[in-house]
Every structure is written in C-alpha cells, then in structure tokens.
Amino acid sequence: MATYLASRLAQAAVVLAGVAVLVFSILQLVPGDPVRIALGTRYTEETGAALRERAGLDEPVLVQFVSWAGAALTGDLGVSFRSGEPVTALILERLPATVSLAGVAVLVALLIAVPLGTLSALRPRSVLDGVATVASQAGISVPDFWLGIMLIVFVAPVLSLPTGGYTPLSEDPAGWARSVLLPGITVGVTSGAVLTRFVRSSLLEASGAEHVRTARSKGLAPPTVLGWHVMRNALLPFVTVVGVQLAYLLSGVVVVEIVFSYPGLGELALQAVQSRDFPLLQGAVLLFALVFLVVNLLVDLSYAVLDPRVGTR
Numbered sequence: 001m002a003t004y005l006a007s008r009l010a011q012a013a014v015v016l017a018g019v020a021v022l023v024f025s026i027l028q029l030v031p032g033d034p035v036r037i038a039l040g041t042r043y044t045e046e047t048g049a050a051l052r053e054r055a056g057l058d059e060p061v062l063v064q065f066v067s068w069a070g071a072a073l074t075g076d077l078g079v080s081f082r083s084g085e086p087v088t089a090l091i092l093e094r095l096p097a098t099v100s101l102a103g104v105a106v107l108v109a110l111l112i113a114v115p116l117g118t119l120s121a122l123r124p125r126s127v128l129d130g131v132a133t134v135a136s137q138a139g140i141s142v143p144d145f146w147l148g149i150m151l152i153v154f155v156a157p158v159l160s161l162p163t164g165g166y167t168p169l170s171e172d173p174a175g176w177a178r179s180v181l182l183p184g185i186t187v188g189v190t191s192g193a194v195l196t197r198f199v200r201s202s203l204l205e206a207s208g209a210e211h212v213r214t215a216r217s218k219g220l221a222p223p224t225v226l227g228w229h230v231m232r233n234a235l236l237p238f239v240t241v242v243g244v245q246l247a248y249l250l251s252g253v254v255v256v257e258i259v260f261s262y263p264g265l266g267e268l269a270l271q272a273v274q275s276r277d278f279p280l281l282q283g284a285v286l287l288f289a290l291v292f293l294v295v296n297l298l299v300d301l302s303y304a305v306l307d308p309r310v311g312t313r
Helices: 001-029 034-042 047-057 061-073 087-122 128-139 146-160 173-207 210-217 222-250 254-259 265-274 278-306
Strands: none
Touching: 001 061, 001 278, 034 047, 047 254, 061 278, 087 128, 087 173, 087 222, 087 265, 087 278, 128 173, 146 173, 146 254, 173 222, 173 254, 210 222, 254 265, 254 278
C-alpha cells in the first residue's frame, strides 16, 4: 500500500510539473500586451514599464518561469495585474464559495442518482425504468443556464431565496444554505442525471456476474445479494465517475456562477481571461489542475481500500 501511494504521489508530481510548464508556455504565446490591457486607460509608458519591472516581465522567459515556479512551490502565485492584490489571497477568498457549491451539487446529484438508478436497475425495462431513463435524458439535455433562470424566475420568489451572491458559512449558516441552494440544485440536476445512467448500467453489469448468480442459487436474500455482492462490485466505477464530477465542479462552473452572480473560482478565472490578468489566470489554472490531481489520487486510494488487490499491483 505504501509503495502504491508513493508511486501515485510521484506520478501526480510529474503531471503537475508538466501542467505548470504547459500553462506558463501557452500564456506566453497569447497575442496582445497583457500590461497594456490590464492597465487600460491608466496605461502610460511609465506605468507600463513599472508594472513590467514589478512583475518581472522584462526578464528572459526562462528566468520568469523559474522565478514563478519557485515562488509557486511556497504558495506565492504572484500579484494580480488588475487589482494589485496577491493571487493566492484572491483564490483563497473565492475557494469557500466554490467548495460549497460543489459539495451541495454532489449531494443533490447523489440524492437523485443512487435511489433512481438503483430502482431502475432492479426493474429493467419496466415502467419505472422507462420513467427514470426519460428523466435522466431530460436532465442531461437541459442546459444549466436555462434551469438556473427557471429556478430564479419560478422558485426563488416562492421560497424567498436569494438569486445572487454568497453568504459565508461562518457568518450565517442559514444564509449560507439559502445562497447555495439554487446554484447547487442547478448543477446537481445535470450531474445527477449523468450518474443515474451510470448507476443503472453498473448495477446491471454487476448483477450478471457469475458470483452473483451463484449467490442467488444458494438462496441468499435479495437485499444481501444486492448490498454485498452487486453494489460492492459496482462501487469501483461509480467512485471514479463521482470523483470526475467533483473535480469538474471544484474547477468552477462558470455559466452557473454567472447566472447566479455567484463569486466562485469559475467567475474569477473568467475575469482573469477577459482582463488578460496572466498571474491570476496562471494561478487559477494551476489550482484547477491540482484539484483534479488530488481528487484522482483520492479515487485511486479508494480503489485500494475497496479492492486490496489494486494496492499490490
């Protein structure tokens, strides 16, 4: 297990280093002068030269990368061109909102997918299965922004829910729940629809395994067969999909955040793109890559826990 963990950590470190090189290189190739765009009407030769010197843009590219990567290892992602604030502070300021949104969305998705997908798998080709299939297809087909607008127009006034902004959990738990509920449902419905299809197909595949047929032939109770022999084997691929969904949500759901004026990381990254704020964009992309790597690492470790044979390969 320790060897497996060390191997996965080493692979994650290599991938993160590659992402850092790629992100830095691509942003260097983007056309336009980021300093001129960032300063806007405040741009003069003097202010532009001062910002270039402060950001190290007058240094050779290799020196810029080594300086940026070395500082990033200590948690220093530079200073925003636009606001002049530390990038790390800007990201940490938005992180709780995105984590809250992702957490609520995953909870909504699981509350939809697990019961609906299980019932659908237990009664394949039944009326219930047909209803679940149509509902999941509708959930996948409906655009997030449209569902969000419908919730704002029809649900928010009835339940007196806010249609924008974010209230920190530490300040007002009730206000936090009210601010996260509608964006979380908007994102969670789509994810839940995807997971419902996956739960159904995984359970059906696991139900047809030879050891499950053997368990049934021995006269084991259906709940025992389902819980111990079917769901246990269907859990491995399900964990993978949930991990991918969580990583996607933590990376920021830009459209939903814009619809609800939600101050998350997705909105922050969009602002960085629009203003050519390179330090902020580099920091945001690096964080997104780190989130994917951490979630994938946790998924791999859960494999080893659920199936000890994985850790010995």
